[in-house]
Amino acid sequence: MTIPNSAEIEELRREARDLIGQWRDAARFQPRSDNWMRGFDGDFSRELAKRGLTGLTWPREYGGQGRGQLARLAVNEELLRAGAPVAAHWIGDRQIGPAVMRHGSPELRKEILPGIAAAQFVFCLGMSEPDAGSDLAAVRTMAVPAAGGWRVSGRKIWTTGAHHATHIYLLARTQRGDRKHEGLTEFIVDMDTPGVSVAPIVDLAGEHHFNEVTFSDVFVPEHRLLGTVGGAWRQVTEQLSFERGGPERFLSTYPLFALVLEHAGPEHRAAVGRLVARLATLRRLAWNVAASLDAGAAPIVDAATLKYLGNAFENDVVDFARQTARTGTPALAEACAQALLASPGFTIRGGAADVLLSIIAKQETRP
Amino acid sequence: MSDDRGELRRLIADVVDGTPIADRSSDELWHTLRGLGLTTVGVDEASGGSGGDYDDLATVVRTLGIHASGLPVAEAALAAWALSGDRAVDDRSRIAFAMDGGYEADLSVLRVPGVPWLRNESGVVVYDSSGSASYVELDAPGVTVHPEVNLADEPRDVLEIRGAMGVPLESAPPLAAARARHALLRAAGIAGAAEGTYRLTREYVMQREQFGKPLSRIPAVAASLASMRVALVQLDAAVERALDALRGDRHAGQAGSAAVAAAAVIASETAAICARTAHQLHGAMGVTQEYPLHHYTKRLWSWPGEVGSEEHSAEYLGGLALEHGEATVWNALTS
Known part of the structure; x- marks a missing residue:
């Protein structure tokens, strides 16, 4: 395969590096592992947007840049490499924008997409519930028809960034029945709608990223319905496969890996070499996934493989760093501890490792 | 073609x-x-x-x-x-390929172990460890072929040359290029054998019934099968990447050699995972002479170490990373 428009892609990469360099040199952010989820800085996201480094893949008429997935990969991998604070736009840019492009009405696209591309709209994901984790189809939050729209009641949990968000993507049940994959519908809800409340869940690092979001008879206007009534299962699984195949699935601990390269000694050559071999291969897989998406394919197995192997790599970086940290600097020890405390989430969010294997097996054992 | x-x-x-x-x-x-x-x-x-x-x-x-x-x-x-x-070469040439020969202490004897199918051929291209290439007729005086085999019963003979080194090949490609190409072809062969192993295993667990249903319906079996698939996808990506790198780096400088070393490391891991998992999923059926699985798994056990060891590839790659630092590693990943 040849790389399309490689000059265009390298120019974007340079722009991303320039901005990252300016902010880092001015100490406007500290590189950290897992900062695509933990590092929230609306100013930084809006600065990226101003320079055309968000909304890269959707059309210009909706505020996007009309470029391909390979361009998006180049920009995002530079942000992850730097451990930059990108949580403010990451979820909207990665999966809500593309979902609205695919399933939204023209009005909904016009209403939502430019706001995401400009990093003015901050999205969180209302998927998981207390009784619906890996088994997402078990959601109970109900949306019932009302004059001019729907009324929603229920509870969502593990909602990252809900306390910063302007909008929530909501997966709700519009019909009860025996077949739990049917009767699900997607909505986009303003976080300031009366009846939406947010309660923090502090994680084991002592940080506040997760929340519980409660919907108490919340009105959602008809035009905020995404796609078809009762047809959300197919839409959401598609959205999740987009969510899985990106570089944040193996680069969450890259800032730590970069530090390790400075501290490891000659006795660590083989161990470092094995990590580099895996990292290089993962990056190639991410490139393959991006190229497949650009070609209009749905690389389900490749994306699940990338996430499965990528998360294992992220954890192995932490394990290796802990060995070298014993003789390293306090900065390395601190970076190591920070990544370690973030690490349990890697193999859970976006599809637990065990679920990914079952997705791959299902694809592979179709008669 | x-x-x-x-x-x-x-x-x-x-x-x-x-x-x-x-x-x-x-x-x-x-x-x-x-x-x-x-x-x-x-x-x-x-x-x-x-x-x-x-x-x-x-x-x-x-x-x-x-x-x-x-x-x-x-x-x-x-x-x-x-x-x-x-x-000039032609399809009837019967020439073996021997890499990284080492001299004995007094430099009078060159010994190359593990030469594939040497016994069947009439001549051999030999690279010694200093990088000199030459062509040697196997019936020349001082040339001996000691037959050996690997675990898969494939000829891996020892070449021994006493005295002269045959005809020097002035235009032969550099040793690094020959090594990289040989190692990457071995990784490609392993990728193929791993895929063959996977196909056989997939067919088996989908057909074989235990507990009243195909084995593939047991979640632990399905997950094991998927982990083989994961290993295959990973190896194919590593091999593709190295092929791209060699295409842009014909003489196998650092970029090409490093990408090949990465593929060799992944190939070794994939071979081990696929052989072990395939046998586990086949149960006792897989260990007979009659059932075809061993034709694959013996190769997966033999091939990875034959063209440069995994340890050596990992050390080479890690050494480069530590010597040149993060920025160089990153550029190599993303170029």
Whole structure:
């Protein structure tokens, strides 16, 4: 395969590096592992947007840049490499924008997409519930028809960034029945709608990223319905496969890996070499996934493989760093501890490792 | 032999599928492959080769691996490639390929272990560890072939040369390029054998019933099968990446050699995972002489260490990373 428009892609990469360099040199952010989820800085996201480094893949008429997935990969991998604070736009840019492009009405696209591309709209994901984790189809939050729209009641949990968000993507049940994959519908809800409340869940690092979001008879206007009534299962699984195949699935601990390269000694050559071999291969897989998406394919197995192997790599970086940290600097020890405390989430969010294997097996054992 | 690699794969599958799995390393099949020009892929037609490029050759080697054939197409084609600057080659040439020979202390004896199928050939292209390449006739005085085999019963003979080193090959490609190409073809062969192992295993767990249903319906079995698939996807990505790197770096400087080393490390891991998991999923069925699985797994156990050890590849790659630092590693990943 040849790389399309490689000059265009390298120019974007340079722009991303320039901005990252300016902010880092001015100490406007500290590189950290897992900062695509933990590092929230609306100013930084809006600065990226101003320079055309968000909304890269959707059309210009909706505020996007009309470029391909390979361009998006180049920009995002530079942000992850730097451990930059990108949580403010990451979820909207990665999966809500593309979902609205695919399933939204023209009005909904016009209403939502430019706001995401400009990093003015901050999205969180209302998927998981207390009784619906890996088994997402078990959601109970109900949306019932009302004059001019729907009324929603229920509870969502593990909602990252809900306390910063302007909008929530909501997966709700519009019909009860025996077949739990049917009767699900997607909505986009303003976080300031009366009846939406947010309660923090502090994680084991002592940080506040997760929340519980409660919907108490919340009105959602008809035009905020995404796609078809009762047809959300197919839409959401598609959205999740987009969510899985990106570089944040193996680069969450890259800032730590970069530090390790400075501290490891000659006795660590083989161990470092094995990590580099895996990292290089993962990056190639991410490139393959991006190229497949650009070609209009749905690389389900490749994306699940990338996430499965990528998360294992992220954890192995932490394990290796802990060995070298014993003789390293306090900065390395601190970076190591920070990544370690973030690490349990890697193999859970976006599809637990065990679920990914079952997705791959299902694809592979179709008669 | 241009870009239609699908056609190339079908051609090989057609030829090999007609041969029982235990005979896919036979002289007869070797003659057929030679007759089809598959042993000189990647050498220009003007130099007596079959044309095509190195990527075509990797496809041939990978496809033979899928069908559990261990015939030394990689070595024959590399020998022809190394010779072609100095002399004409043809499909009837019977030339082995020997890498990284070491001299004994007094420099009078050159010894190269593990040369594939040397006993069947009439000559050999030899690279010594200093990088000099030469062509040696096997019936010349002072040349001895000691037969040895690997776990898969494939000839891996010891070449011993006392005294003169045959005809120097002035136009032979540099040692690093020969090493990288050889190692990557081995990784491609492993990718093929791993895929063949996977296909056999997938078919088995989908057909074999226990507890009243196919094995593949047991979640732990399905997850094991998926973990094989994961390993295969990873290895194919590593091999593709290294093929791209060598295409842009014909003499295998650092970029090409590093990408090949990465593929070799991944190949070793994939081979181990696939062999172990395939046997586990086959249960006792997989351990008989009669059942075809061992034709694959013995190769997966043999091939990874034969062209440079995994440890050496990992150390080389890690050494480069530590020497040059993060920015260089990153550029190599993303270029």
